[in-house]
Amino acid sequence: METGKKKFLKRGVDYPIVDGARTLPGKYYHSEEIYAEEIEKIFNKFWIYACRAEEIPNVGDYKTIQVGDESLIIVRDKSNQINVLFNVCSHRGTQLCAEEKGNFNTKAIQCPYHAWTYDLSGKLLAAPQMQESEKFSKVNCSLPKAHVHEWEGFIFVSLAENPEPFEVQMEALIGKFADWKMADLRIAHHIRYELNCNWKLILQNYQECYHCLGVHPLLSELTPVQSAQHDFSKGAVLGGFMDITKERGSMTMDGEAAAPPVCDVSGDDLQRVYYYSIYPNLLLTPHPDFVMFHHITPLGPEKITNDCYWLFHPDVIKDKSAQVGVKSAIDFWDLTNKQDWQVCEQMQVGTKSKRFTRGYYSGREEILHILDQELLKALGHEDPGS
Ligand code: FES
Ligand SMILES: [Fe+2]
Structure with missing residues (x-):
């Protein structure tokens, strides 16, 4: 496995010497x-760092992070999987969780507005008084997910639909x-x-x-x-x-x-x-x-x-x-x-x-x-x- 330990960058070989290189405007x-x-x-688009796995050690533990206008919930589910869910209710778009960290001790995520309730993998479990119909089906209302990858206890996420494999973006780190x-x-x-x-x-x-x-x-x-x-x-x-x-x-x-x-x-x-x-x-x-x-x-x-x-x-x-x-x-x-x-x-x-x-x-x-x-x-x- 590439460790990179013996590799040293040489000026003019591994990177160009640019005389007179100027800063960005x-x-x-x-x-x-x-x-x-x-x-x-x-x-x-890139894999970005989100939090340490040790920050969410137990089922239901979560941490939220901000990426531009997006808020993400990083949560550990019942099968010990870490899920990264978009922090936005499928009903009318309310932010589900306003805290930076905590535990969903009911083992479910409930919207504070009309109580739509999701499991820790983002699946919609309950939507009070909504009749299932051809147009509305719980199956179509799961919370969107981002990609997740754990490296050495560091949790990375990608908001891209089809991200480059983590190992490619982070090859030098592996x-x-x-x-x-x-x-x-x-x-x-x-x-x-x-x-x-x-x-x-x-x-x-x-x-x-x-x-x-x-x-x-x-x-x-x-x-x-x-x-x-x-x-x-x-x-x-x-x-x-x-x-x-x-x-x-x-x-x-x-x-x-x-x-x-x-x-x-x-x-x-x-x-x-x-x-x-x-x-x-x-x-x-x-x-x-x-x-x-x-x-x-x-x-x-x-x-x-x-x-x-x-x-x-x-x-x-x-x-x-x-x-x-x-x-x-x-x-x-x-x-x-x-x-x-x-x-x-x-x-x-x-x-x-x-x-x-x-x-x-x-x-x-x-x-x-x-x-x-x-x-x-x-x-x-x-x-x-x-
Ligand atoms: S906006 Fe979330 S339940 Fe209505
Ligand atoms: Fe410094």
């Missing part, structure tokens, strides 16, 4: 029209982080950041460390900026890693490991932190001793929520004496995140200026140019050129 971060196109051609056994890890902490910036600015920020020396003094001490390498780019997956200077160190406030290595992590991976963007809405950061990830939800061209999670081995979460290390990892990334959010929000404001046309990328930002090209390709827009 500012409208790509502000325009309502472009945002609507992104929802339609990217978020409604087997890549097997040693972490991420399905076994559990959420130790979660922070929701509500940010005033375009979703793409977060992806861009994540994929370059040109900004690290100035913006992240502590991070730059723990992982030298020059050690940043891109090790895979294929389909929707773009990734790289940085070296951790301190032996058996990690990304924490004091640079010490927060916990023992996760599951089977060994060799070079004990001294690396990986940064993988899983286009378009998951940023996955496996460390030797924990995994941090961001779930980006666009709420308009200039607004997102960014949910940040810290995954640890369940033994570490249970161990009271290990919580100092866990907190140190949380504090480090909360500090670093806020440093990033500040420059992203300032860039959002600045790129709105009529005096900003397009900037020039540095040699350390070529991957951003690739991201821009992928975006233009997905939207079917002409490349504005250099």
